[in-house]
Amino acid sequence: xxxxxxxxxxxxxxxxxxxxxxxxxxxxxxxxxxxxxxxxxxxxxxxxxxxxxxxxxxxxxxxxxxxxxxxxxxxxxxxxxxxxxxxxxxxxxxxxxxxxxxxxxxxxxxxxxxxxxxxxxxxxxxxxxxxxxxxxxxxxxxxxxxxxxxxxxxxxxxxxxxxxxxxxxxxxxxxxxxxxxxxxxxxxxxxxxxxxxxxxxxxxxxxxxxxxxxxxxxxxxxxxxxxxxxxxxxxxxxxxxxxxxxxxxxxxxxxxxxxxxxxxxxxxxxxxxxxxxxxxxxxxxxxxxxxxxxxxxxxxxxxxxxxxxxxxxxxxxxxxxxxxxxxxxxxxxxxxxxxxxxxxxxxxx
Amino acid sequence: xxxxxxxxxxxxxxxxxxxxxxxxxxxxxxxxxxxxxxxxxxxxxxxxxxxxxxxxxxxxxxxxxxxxxxxxxxxxxxxxxxxxxxxxxxxxxxxxxxxxxxxxxxxxxxxxxxxxxxxxxxxxxxxxxxxxxxxxxxxxxxxxxxxxxxxxxxxxxxxxxxxxxxxxxxxxxxxxxxxxxxxxxxxxxxxxxxxxxxxxxxxxxxxxxxxxxxxxxxxxxxxxxxxxxxxxxxxxxxxxxxxxxxxxxxxxxxxxxxxxxxxxxxxxxxxxxxxxxxxxxxxxxxxxxxxxxxxxxxxxxxxxxxxxxxxxxxxxxxxxxxxxxxxxxxxxxxxxxxxxxxxxxxxxx
DNA sequence: TTGTTTAAGTGAAACGTTTCATTCTATCGC
DNA sequence: GCGATAGAATGAAACGTTTCACTTAAACAA
Numbered sequence: 001x002x003x004x005x006x007x008x009x010x011x012x013x014x015x016x017x018x019x020x021x022x023x024x025x026x027x028x029x030x031x032x033x034x035x036x037x038x039x040x041x042x043x044x045x046x047x048x049x050x051x052x053x054x055x056x057x058x059x060x061x062x063x064x065x066x067x068x069x070x071x072x073x074x075x076x077x078x079x080x081x082x083x084x085x086x087x088x089x090x091x092x093x094x095x096x097x098x099x100x101x102x103x104x105x106x107x108x109x110x111x112x113x114x115x116x117x118x119x120x121x122x123x124x125x126x127x128x129x130x131x132x133x134x135x136x137x138x139x140x141x142x143x144x145x146x147x148x149x150x151x152x153x154x155x156x157x158x159x160x161x162x163x164x165x166x167x168x169x170x171x172x173x174x175x176x177x178x179x180x181x182x183x184x185x186x187x188x189x190x191x192x193x194x195x196x197x198x199x200x201x202x203x204x205x206x207x208x209x210x211x212x213x214x215x216x217x218x219x220x221x222x223x224x225x226x227x228x229x230x231x232x233x234x235x236x237x238x239x240x241x242x243x244x245x246x247x248x249x250x251x252x253x254x255x256x257x258x259x260x261x262x263x264x265x266x267x268x269x270x271x272x273x274x275x276x277x278x279x280x281x282x283x284x285x286x287x288x289x290x291x292x293x294x295x296x297x298x299x300x301x302x303x304x305x306x307x308x309x310x311x312x313x314x315x316x317x318x319x320x321x322x323x324x325x326x327x328x329x330x331x332x333x334x335x336x337x338x339x340x341x342x343x344x345x346x347x348x349x
Numbered sequence: 350x351x352x353x354x355x356x357x358x359x360x361x362x363x364x365x366x367x368x369x370x371x372x373x374x375x376x377x378x379x380x381x382x383x384x385x386x387x388x389x390x391x392x393x394x395x396x397x398x399x400x401x402x403x404x405x406x407x408x409x410x411x412x413x414x415x416x417x418x419x420x421x422x423x424x425x426x427x428x429x430x431x432x433x434x435x436x437x438x439x440x441x442x443x444x445x446x447x448x449x450x451x452x453x454x455x456x457x458x459x460x461x462x463x464x465x466x467x468x469x470x471x472x473x474x475x476x477x478x479x480x481x482x483x484x485x486x487x488x489x490x491x492x493x494x495x496x497x498x499x500x501x502x503x504x505x506x507x508x509x510x511x512x513x514x515x516x517x518x519x520x521x522x523x524x525x526x527x528x529x530x531x532x533x534x535x536x537x538x539x540x541x542x543x544x545x546x547x548x549x550x551x552x553x554x555x556x557x558x559x560x561x562x563x564x565x566x567x568x569x570x571x572x573x574x575x576x577x578x579x580x581x582x583x584x585x586x587x588x589x590x591x592x593x594x595x596x597x598x599x600x601x602x603x604x605x606x607x608x609x610x611x612x613x614x615x616x617x618x619x620x621x622x623x624x625x626x627x628x629x630x631x632x633x634x635x636x637x638x639x640x641x642x643x644x645x646x647x648x649x650x651x652x653x654x655x656x657x658x659x660x661x662x663x664x665x666x667x668x669x670x671x672x673x674x675x676x677x678x679x680x681x682x683x684x685x686x687x688x689x690x691x692x693x694x695x696x697x698x
Numbered sequence: 699t700t701g702t703t704t705a706a707g708t709g710a711a712a713c714g715t716t717t718c719a720t721t722c723t724a725t726c727g728c
Numbered sequence: 729g730c731g732a733t734a735g736a737a738t739g740a741a742a743c744g745t746t747t748c749a750c751t752t753a754a755a756c757a758a
Contacts, residue, residue: 707752716742721739722737723737726731728731
């Protein structure tokens with residue numbers, strides 16, 4: 001019959017039960033202080049019997065450390081984020097820290113409110129994926145360490161991927177396959193990462209004289225009428241999307257109009273979200289190491305909490321092209337063989 | 350120049366600055382006690398100037414309420430959960446409560462550890478989506494209120510959907526369309542919800558003498574060889590999947606073998622995850638009101654925290670068939686018109 | 699006037715820890 | 729045998745609140 005009762009044993013009670021002082025009990029439990037081996041063992045034994053569990057709140061109040069961090073992301077519903085969140089949570093837990101999660105639903109106001117709530121709750125640090133490039137929350141922080149994901153704010157530790165290179169990779173791939181009329185629908189350009197991707201891709205394509213058009217989109221498969229219009233009138237043989245979600249939207253739209261992907265137009269995405277490979281056709285895209293970035297974020301944060309005055313860090317991860325089935329070749333002699341889960345696509349065009 | 354410094358003003362300092370006692374300051378800030386209007390206003394004014402923010406930890410220690418709840422789900426990476434989590438977070442925040450999130454990655458051990466960590470951290474309550482049907486965490490709870498999602502554990506408040514009905518709905522739909530050889534690949538049967546769905550569907554189909562076969566699967570689009578084998582040898586004209594993820598896996602496999610969906614075999618899923626409508630063909634499925642369930646979960650939990658001794662609740666939500674494009678008719682005279690985002694599928698078979 | 703009631707405000711204990719400063723004992727060097 | 733030293737254990741303050749019980753003073757009834 002275990003002590004699963006509602007009331008938890010306190011340190012004082014433990015001390016009394018073991019016949020020692022509260023201080024000794026504390027030292028025993030925390031493996032600190034100068035206690036004799038036998039005393040320590042004795043206290044620990046009693047503690048186990050009584051199922052003593054330290055009250056973390058009291059501890060936190062004394063030490064100023066809660067062992068909790070906050071994670072603020074725009075939208076868990078966007079398939080880009082669950083992986084990130086999951087990895088953050090796992091990594092944190094491995095160090096015994098819990099994570100509060102907040103989602104900001106794209107609003108700077110919500111962002112401020114969430115951060116404010118978390119900070120006042122007394123988190124040790126914050127991992128923040130800002131919606132846009134402005135530091136909406138600086139004044140609310142009151143000294144809480146923050147690492148920023150995917151944006152380029154100054155004054156914080158930064159975790160990023162090499163989006164510029166990603167944009168080039170996508171563009172170069174298309175060009176190499178013979179495409180000379182390329183359209184690009186970007187992500188929302190008030191986001192640094194989207195801008196990086198777009199600028200690099202557009203720059204590269206333009207330098208080759210192959211830019212058909214470019215439009216700004218949102219991180220969603222539901223395309224704005226302005227975009228579908230461009231698409232419908234387009235003579236491009238390939239389009240670069242600023243995110244996989246957008247790419248999927250583009251493909252769906254194209255298909256609904258009876259244009260074959262990649263037969264008639266190729267589409268390349270960005271992010272390599274989990275759906276990408278489940279899509280028909282499976283999405284060629286630029287992947288970034290989300291899990292590694294998440295790990296880096298919590299490690300950086302934990303370190304910053306330890307040493308608040310170390311110089312700021314900026315970690316940039318590599319990206320890579322992952323070829324699947326949504327991109328085809330235009331050069332007459334080229335052949336693409338993509339073996340994707342048993343589906344072999346033969347010569348395209 | 351605002352007080353964004355690292356150190357926060359304490360109640361004591363506020364009291365001194367306002368020339369009142371600590372008690373009065375506390376009462377003023379909390380809008381309680383018996384204070385004169387002018388005194389109260391004065392204290393509040395000073396508090397605003399000093400940017401006083403109550404230390405939530407101290408408050409929590411005194412009152413025994415942290416204003417935080419835990420959310421324990423199996424796997425954020427499964428597209429079923431982000432919606433749920435997001436809604437829980439939003440709803441909680443509307444009541445000023447923050448949510449700790451933990452994911453258990455399918456392991457009962459992790460589940461126990463996570464719950465344990467959260468409980469010791471001092472959450473006011475827990476929303477728990479158990480992996481299987483066994484109460485792995487009961488002894489760790491120490492009186493923390495819990496509401497259980499999607500399972501049927503006794504001793505807790507329960508939030509469920511009418512899975513049995515869902516299974517029947519799916520089966521009835523297929524039968525109505527003339528299918529007489531139906532296969533079903535279930536979810537993992539150690540999960541209550543999966544069992545409910547499976548039993549109901551299989552029961553219904555069998556009663557019509559139309560069951561071709563049934564196999565147990567996992568909540569994943571990656572199909573076990575045992576399943577693909579059954580699929581390959583199957584003469585079924587339709588298959589019911591225990592989850593959309595499974596349905597997608599089935600469709601992909603079928604397609605890779607050159608069998609048309611829904612032309613040759615129809616597939617119906619369960620859950621209506623966000624991908625469902627993005628899939629090609631768009632998935633016919635049974636939807637459940639995840640957001641409403643999430644809201645109900647936090648409301649139930651908050652109420653339970655308020656009144657621990659109220660009788661336990663069990664809330665069951667309705668499910669509904671959503672017809673899209675992955676199911677076709679077998680009865681010769683039937684015609685299906687599915688208008689799905691501009692794609693019109695004409696007469697099938 | 700005197701006693702009673704009410705409003706306004708305060709002192710201090712308590713929540714469960716951590717940790718500094720201190721005391722107590724026993725051992726050691728000589 | 730004596731002071732010094734080190735090891736073991738403890739007392740109590742402190743962290744920032746909440747809240748009970750109490751005091752003070754003013755207002756009122758008779």
